[in-house]
Structure formats: C-alpha cells, structure tokens
Amino acid sequence: MQAALYDEHDGYYRRADRARQGRTGDYRTAPETSPLFGATFANYFAKCYLDLGRPTSWTIFEIGAGRGDFAHAVLATLRTSFPEVFQATRFVIDEIGDETRHAVAQKVSGFSDRVEFQSIAHLTSPFVGIIFSNELVDAFPVHRVIGGSDGLREMYVDVNHAGDFVWTRGNLDPGVAGFCKQIDLKLGEGQVYEMNLAAQDFVARAASLIDRGLLVTVDYGAQRADLLNAPHRNAGTLRAFHRHRMIDDVLSHPGEQDLTTTVDWTQMAEAGERHGLEVLRLQRLDQFLLSEDLLSQLMNASEPAADAAEVVRLRAGARELIMPDAMASYFQVMVQRKTS
Numbered sequence: 001m002q003a004a005l006y007d008e009h010d011g012y013y014r015r016a017d018r019a020r021q022g023r024t025g026d027y028r029t030a031p032e033t034s035p036l037f038g039a040t041f042a043n044y045f046a047k048c049y050l051d052l053g054r055p056t057s058w059t060i061f062e063i064g065a066g067r068g069d070f071a072h073a074v075l076a077t078l079r080t081s082f083p084e085v086f087q088a089t090r091f092v093i094d095e096i097g098d099e100t101r102h103a104v105a106q107k108v109s110g111f112s113d114r115v116e117f118q119s120i121a122h123l124t125s126p127f128v129g130i131i132f133s134n135e136l137v138d139a140f141p142v143h144r145v146i147g148g149s150d151g152l153r154e155m156y157v158d159v160n161h162a163g164d165f166v167w168t169r170g171n172l173d174p175g176v177a178g179f180c181k182q183i184d185l186k187l188g189e190g191q192v193y194e195m196n197l198a199a200q201d202f203v204a205r206a207a208s209l210i211d212r213g214l215l216v217t218v219d220y221g222a223q224r225a226d227l228l229n230a231p232h233r234n235a236g237t238l239r240a241f242h243r244h245r246m247i248d249d250v251l252s253h254p255g256e257q258d259l260t261t262t263v264d265w266t267q268m269a270e271a272g273e274r275h276g277l278e279v280l281r282l283q284r285l286d287q288f289l290l291s292e293d294l295l296s297q298l299m300n301a302s303e304p305a306a307d308a309a310e311v312v313r314l315r316a317g318a319r320e321l322i323m324p325d326a327m328a329s330y331f332q333v334m335v336q337r338k339t340s
Helices: 002-006 035-051 069-081 083-088 098-107 174-182 197-209 224-229 265-274 285-291 294-302 308-322
Strands: 058-063 089-094 115-117 127-134 143-148 151-159 165-170 192-195 210-219 239-242 245-247 258-260 278-284 332-338
Touching: 035 069, 035 083, 035 127, 035 210, 035 285, 035 294, 035 308, 058 069, 069 083, 069 089, 069 098, 083 089, 098 115, 127 197, 143 174, 174 192, 174 197, 197 210, 197 265, 224 265, 265 278, 265 332, 278 285, 285 294, 285 308, 285 332, 294 308
Parallel strands: 058 089, 058 127, 089 115, 127 210
Antiparallel strands: 143 151, 143 192, 151 165, 210 332, 239 245, 239 258, 278 332
C-alpha cells in the first residue's frame, strides 16, 4: 500500500500523468465541490484565533492540500472578512510531488506573502495555531489482521505462479502485535481489522508541533466498536476507487487506483490523549458546517456573484455540504485541542 500510493515514481499520489480529483478523476473532495467548505472553516478558524488570545502571529498548517482549493478559500475569506486574523496568519502547506505543489502554488499565488511549503517531517519549532487535514488519514498505509482458529494473523501481499498479487497470512509484525495487545483485539473466524499505525504517528507528530492550538481532521471514519461489530465491516474496510467506482480487487493495478480505509476515531482520540490532545468535537461534517454558519457564507458569496449561473453553482455546492444524504454526511470532523 505504501508503494502503490507513495512510490516516488509510480505511486498513485506521485504520478503527474493521473487526474485524481474531479469528474475526470477517481474521487471528489469537499474543498473542490464548493468554496463554501473553506470559507466556513475560515469562519471557524477566526473564532479559534480569538480563543487563542489574538496572537500576533499564528500558523494554519494544511497537510495534503490537493489542488489548493481549501487554502485559497480560507485565505480569501480571512482577507475579506477577518483582516486582523489574515494579517497574523502564516499558511504552511505540506503536499507531496513537484507537480502537485506547482498546482497549489498557482492556486494561491495571490497570497504568496502568506504561504510557504514545508513537510511536517522537517518542521522543528512548535507553533500556535491549527493543523488541518481533509481526507488524509484514510490514505495512510495500513496493516490487515485476520482472525482464525490459530489466533490473529497478519495479511501480507504475495505473488502467485501467474505473477498476480495475492493475499497470504503470516505472523504479526511486532508493532502490530503490540497494538493488538494494547486494545485487546479479538476477531472471529475470517474477520478482518485494518490497523492504521501511521495515524498514531501522525497524531503524535502533530501534537509535538502544536504549542497551543488545534488538530482538525476531516475524514470518513467510525468508532472502533462499530468497525469491529458492524456486520458489513466483517471483511474490513480496505477498498479501491477508479473513475468514481469501487474496485473489488484492491491488489490489481497498483499505482493506478486510490486505496483507502475507514478511520478509527477511537484510535485517533486515544493517540491524542497520550500526547496532550483532548477531543473537543467529533461531529458529522454536514452538521459541523451548518453549526459554523455555512448558510451565511453562501449569502456572502452570492451577493457579489458575477451572474445567475454562479449563484446556482454556489447553491448546488452548498446542498452537497449540508443535505442529510449528500456527500458531507458521510464524513466527520474531529477537533483535538492542546492548551500547553
């Protein structure tokens, strides 16, 4: 999974010859669906800025910026509606791949004095502010554990005589064995559970960089009890997407399809607690956006709209973000806070 997604030359997220997002790609994200997503989060960030005591400078750090739609919407909204916050803001972006960084840089070129590109692995000094990600954690490589008569076994990828990738079973990786013991994992015969150890590392790294502030994670996930007990998740949640269709064989066409798993919010909360982060909110994305006044952002954006067609597009995007069965209803927002 690491190689299929992140190999420097052939990994899905590193290839310049693939359109990943949008109608011609494999999936859509909320920031590209509507600028109201970023505008509403900008409104929330402005309130967070006040809660942090109006620091003279603070950082919004976005990891996995995609095409830059979120960064552009946040900065544009802060500049227009919250000039004090905008003047204090340093916006840092971590995005892999030269081609992707170039696209993001073009998108936010009007804010070049506020934006810089850095990897979370290379930052050294803690800051006051926010670390934000959207659909990042679900794409971290996972370990797959399966239950059987001989106890817990790990699922590995092998090659058969025909040269095809296939699943095989073996002993647990030491890190996986430790996590299984930590959560007292018990699985039924043939039951699969995906273990996202990279998510724990991400939370720990984020906590080490936040002096005071928030870790805001938007993704599709579930509590561990649901992941382990829901019948439709008995085979795990690892899946592949290509051209907006779910692909049954996740081992086929590596580097050409998206691979993803459902985030374990229990794990995210537990990892945060170990590193000084408390959970403030875990809320469905559509409900979060409504509570943070997306409808006001729609009105603000509609007033200066160039024509009726733009207003229609804004309203259509808003429906995707707030209707009970639309795209945003399948995602959640976890907000974790560090006070010192």
